[in-house]
Amino acid sequence: MEYYLAIDIGASSGRHILGSVDNGKLKLEEVYRFKNGIGKINDEYCWDIDQLFNNVKAGIKKCVELGKIPKSVGIDTWAVDFVLLDKNDDILGNAVSYRDNRTEGMMEEVFKIIPKDMMYLYTGVQFQRFNTIYQLLSIKKNKPGILEKAKTFLMIPDYLNFLLTGKKVNEYTNATTTQLVNSFDRTWDPKILDDLGIKKDIFQQIKLPKTNLGTMREELVKELGVDMEVILPATHDTGSAFISSVCNDSDSIYLSSGTWSLIGLENRFPLCVPQTMEYNFTNEGGIDYRFRFLKNIMGLWVIQEVSRNLENKYSFAELVDLARAKADFTSIVDVNDDRFLKPENMIDEIKNYCIETNQKVPEGVGEIAMCVYNSLAHCYKKAVSNIEEIFEKKFKRINIFGGGCQNNFLNELVANVTGKEVIAGPIEATAIGNIAAQLLSQNIFKDLGEARQAIKESFDIVTFKPDEA
Template identity: 75%
Template sequence: MEYHLAIDIGASSGRHILGYIEDGQMKIEEVYRFENGIKKIDDEYCWDLKGLFQEIKNGINKCKEIGKLPKSIGIDTWAVDFVLLDKENKVLGNTVAYRDDRTEGIMEEVFETIPKDMLYLYTGIQFQRFNTIYQLMAIKNKKPEILENAKAFLMVPDYLNFLLTGVKANEYTNATSTQLVNSFDRTWDDKILEQLGIDKSIFQEIKLPKTSLGNLRKELVEEFGFDMEVILPATHDTGSAFIASVCNDNDSVYLSSGTWSLMGVENHFPICVPQSMNYNFTNEGGIDYRFRFLKNIMGLWIIQEVRKNYDNKYSFAELVVKARESEDFNSIIDVNHDRFLNPENMIEEIKEYCRETNQQVPETVGQVAYCVYNSLSSSYKESIAELEEIFEKQYKKINVFGGGCQNELLNELLAKVTQKEVLAGPVEATAIGNIVAQLLSYEKVANLEEARKLIAKSFEIKTYIP
């Protein structure tokens, strides 16, 4: 049996999942799980990459412990965050997280140099204050010495791959999230970098998913007692999740549901027209130079923070039960408002929003939870309406995948408000998509279409009818 290891790292946790093909079906097995999160260091919200790499090694050792040695390994994480390395390959400064407020007001400063419409025309990427471009400009403004000493730019999964292999490369799907890649040339945009005064030489060659970075560093082979080939998946977790969609048609909307909700469709070309810019859609790179034309929606982060504010007293399943008891509660929040990005207290922020907009203020646990789920479904409905307007067509189905597809109430609300059939699954979409890229690299699956057929017959998919 040949195993392939997906390491899927999200904002709150990471997992090592082995994948293999047996009896004509794709099978997966979680072998290790660990926690992740942002910590405040020197007044900045930061990631602990040293700790993450140790967890990566712990999980690899677990594979050896259970006697299932992977032939290859692929790492995916969230997007936009990065490290800058000096001439000795040491990380400069903190690895600051996208939820930090260092980019406050930076986006507007960039527009003074590069007009908003031109930036969108070049890159096709939606405007979010935490995009890499604005993080780099925040460093340039506030800590210029870091950029002056930087010799290499690596996004988080790029850096973890560097630690594994010694090879520096920027993977395509994650690179596009920086708002620094030209969507037509599919490489770093010299004009943008020059206008912003950022040294192009720090950026690496952009490599595509399915590319091999080679094998492990010699010292890691000695430490683990075995070797693996490091294969690039779509290192942006959403890019991997989209690979795992069970829809192989042009009549479906995709919804990757997790901490973030990413809703859209798959294209073979970018759409950088004013209408898509005004609706704030993005053209993120996908496997085989596909484009994920989608919108980032705040997602289940809000309910995660609500649960934390209740001191984790309720499980997510219990929050759904309580929400069902408050289905007559009608207040709606704008889930994409910056105020919900990283508030001190999410519940109080929701209540204050309702007060400011003259709506009923949620008081019970059920009302707060239902307000979140109802608001998310409302946002999904609005995004689909915008997609249908842009493409001048009606979509028939919605494929929801990722951990959030297990929320039956949200799936029911989505089917109800959109009046469309909802297909929920697969749950482990990101890890599955990561493994698929490795299988494609080894030609164990012919192409993406065949991979999606394999996924559809290998994993449970639930259907919700409006």
């Protein structure tokens, strides 16, 4: 049996998942899990990048202990965050999180130099205050010495791959989230970098998913007791998740559901027109130079923060049950409002929003949870409406995949609020997509269509019909 290892690292946890192919079907086995999160260092919210890599190695060692040696490994993480390395390949400053407030006001500073409509025309990427471009401008304005010393720009998975292999590359799907890649040339945009005064030579060659980076560093082979090929998946976790869609047709909208919700579809070309800019849709890179035309929505982060505010007294399943018991509560919030990005207290923020918008204020855990789930469903509905207007067609169904697709109550709400059939699954979409890219690189699958058919036949898929259907 040949194994392929997906290291899938999210904002709150990471997992090592082994994949194999048996009689044409994909099999998964989680072998290692670890916690992740941001902490404050010198007034900045940062990732513990050293601990992340320690856990990358610990999970590989676990595979060795189990006697299940992967043929290859791929790493995916969240988007936009990065490290800068000096001439000795040491990290300059901190690995700062996109949830840090250092980017406040930076978007407006960029627009003084490059008009908003031109920025969108160049990159096709939606405007979010935490995009890499605004993080870099913040460093340039507030800590210019770091950029002056910088010799290398690597996004988080790029850096982890560098530690594994010694190779410095920027992977395409994650690079496109920086708002620094030209959507048509598919490479770093020299005009944007020149206009902002950011050195071009710190950026690496952009490589596509399925690229084989070769084997691991010799010292790691000795330390871990194993050697294997390091293959680029779509290193942006959403890029990997989109590979796993089981609705490989033109009548489906995709929704990757997790801490963030990414809703949209797959396109062969970028849409960088005033209408899509007005609705703040993005054109992020996908496998085989596809574009993920989608909208970023705050997602299950909101309920995760509610749970934290409640001192994790309730499981997420219990929160769902409490919400279902208050299904007649109708107040909704705009989950995409920046106030929900990292508030001091999510519950207070939800209540204040309802007060300010003259809606009934949620009282009790059930009403708060119902408000969150109902708000997500209505936010999805608005995005679907925008997509249908842009493409001048009605879509029949929404394929929800990722961890959030396990929430049957939310799936029911989405079906009823949007009036669309909801296809839920696969759950482990990101890890599956990561493994699929490795299998495509190894020619186990001949193309993406064959990979998606295998995924559809390998994992449980559940259908939800709207009530009126």
